[in-house]
Amino acid sequence: MSVARRRPSARGSGLASRLLAAIVVVLLTAVATAALVAAAVGPGVFHDHMVAAGAADTDAAVLHAERAFRDAGAVVLALALGAAAVASSVVSVVLTRRIARSLRAVAAAAGGVGAGRYEARVPRTGLGEEFDALAASFNTMAARLQDAERLRGRLLADVAHELRTPVATLAGYLEAVEDGVRPLDPATVAVLRDQATRLTRLAQDLAAVTRAEAGDLVLDLEPVDAGELCRTACAAAQERAEAAGVRLRTEVLADGALIRVDRTSLAQVLDNLVDNALRHTPRGGVVVVATTRDPDGNVRLSVADTGEGIGPEHLPHVFERFYRADSARDRAHGGSGIGLAISRALVEAHGGAITAESDGRGSGATFVVVLPGA
Ligand SMILES: Nc1ncnc2c1ncn2[C@@H]1O[C@H](COP(=O)(O)OP(=O)(O)O)[C@@H](O)[C@H]1O
Ligand SMILES: [Mg+2]
Known part of the structure; x- marks a missing residue:
């Protein structure tokens, strides 16, 4: 029981952490690039602009402004990183939950069909067309299995029904002959033969239809x-x-x-x-x-x-x-x-x-x- 309960959550967290890891990689790449560019290019451009505006290279005001520019850049980067981290966590959790829920629905339906409950179907989840295609194929498969199962059941019932009458007639006539109620004359033998013929034909026809419908006919x-x-x-x-x-x-x-x-x-x-x-x-x-x-x-x-x-x-x-x-x-x-x-x-x-x-x-x-x- 504990295994059954642990499995979905383990799968869920696996998916979530993988998705989060992927987002973190993207995020770190973006931050590293931004930081690198800001540190290497930003101050130089800022400095050139100050000089072009007429400030002297060594002015205290210029140094101060450059420092303010660097600090502001760092704060902006840190805030952006924080916001992106929060957003990516939320996105990965929400997405993972939806994907996991859909996967659980497929797993439940597959488990149902595996256990012989052919009426199991996967509901539409709105997770996109790939998932809808998967759900549709699964449902088609389940419906076909359900049909095949229904046919099998009906065939068995039909065969039993067809067997009952001739077998009951044969048994009744044989019993009557044994008890001396009916003589074993040509009329009785004709009835017995007739019923035996009917059983033989039933067996032959069943074999023929099974072979033909199974598609393993050898056609010359x-x-x-x-x-x-x-x-x-x-x-x-x-x-x-x-x-x-x-x-x-x-x-x-x-x-x-x-x-x-x-x-x-x-x-x-x-x-x-x-x-x-x-x-x-x-x-x-x-x-x-x-x-x-x-x-x-x-x-x-x-x-x-x-x-x-x-x-x-x-x-x-x-x-x-x-x-x-x-x-x-x-x-x-x-x-x-x-x-x-x-x-x-x-x-x-x-x-x-x-x-x-x-x-x-x-x-x-x-x-x-x-x-x-x-
Ligand atoms: N020419 C026909 N005229 C009227 N009913 C027919 C005709 N051919 C078939 N049927 C109907 O279709 C049924 C199925 O035919 P078939 O599968 O050959 O079985 P069967 O001949 O053993 O009864 C028949 O029982 C009969 O009711
Ligand atoms: Mg016929």
């Missing part, structure tokens, strides 16, 4: 025709589309649109978008996968459906991990709610952007991926 970039990517994605989903009674077609640029991407990652993004579109479009609907080129050379890949659409309150959140517009129904569809988070991370890793548009429920949804042209 090569020039790829965006239209060809769309056609491949549609071909892979054709069977699912037919089963769902949805028409799936492509509208791609005839002259091809080259993008520099990792083929597998982009295929994963398109597959997720098409899969979502098919799952959210009722029988008789249409899903169109298209490519267009922007005037600035960027290439747009879009997946548009005529399905149920997304409400404006959900639109800004669909790319968040585990976010589902209709949690019960979307979960029943078998999605882990991470697909769009993975897609966004993958697209951003390519220097692109992904957005969702919808005029609200019932009017379909369009997902657009914009990538720089190759």
Whole structure:
């Protein structure tokens, strides 16, 4: 405790005495120079003036006046030195206090963040722009740490929530089989397998989104025709589309649109978008996968459906991990709610952007991926 109490004052006096020492050096230099000049030059000039005014070299009055001149000079110098010493002490004490107070605020905030209190911030002190810049960078750092911590907490809670249902179902079914309440028939095995599959997918998706968001993806970039990517994605989903009674077609640029991407990652993004579109479009609907080129050379890949659409309150959140517009129904569809988070991370890793548009429920949804042209 005594150490903690001594530390700030020791730092304060260290700063104060250093500042005072610096001022004293300046002060002594000025005084020494003034004294030297006054002693060496002043009397000579004074004497010359007296002689020029007609006084004789050895007049008692001249000697007296010269002595008065020297004494007055000494008094003036002494008074100036005293006043400067008092002023510099006051200035160094006031400045030191302000600097020390600001430093203590930074130290307290840094200590808080170090101890896990990420809400700690450095107040503005008015100590000048350098200190304000330091305080601003510190506060930005603390805010980012706070965000990361909040995300980490939410992710853990989400994962726990996602695990609970399949694990509880598995446990319940196994217990019922053990107790002889339920036979181990194909229907029961199907439920067990279904839940196991869901857990496996959750694990895979979590690993994928963590890898993608951490930025340690190894992208094998090569020039790829965006239209060809769309056609491949549609071909892979054709069977699912037919089963769902949805028409799936492509509208791609005839002259091809080259993008520099990792083929597998982009295929994963398109597959997720098409899969979502098919799952959210009722029988008789249409899903169109298209490519267009922007005037600035960027290439747009879009997946548009005529399905149920997304409400404006959900639109800004669909790319968040585990976010589902209709949690019960979307979960029943078998999605882990991470697909769009993975897609966004993958697209951003390519220097692109992904957005969702919808005029609200019932009017379909369009997902657009914009990538720089190759
Ligand atoms: N084409 C779409 N139409 C309507 N809602 C959609 C569409 N695509 C995505 N969504 C909404 O966004 C949510 C997140 O999608 P996603 O991350 O792929 O998770 P999942 O497909 O596992 O539910 C979905 O649960 C759904 O509510
Ligand atoms: Mg999905």
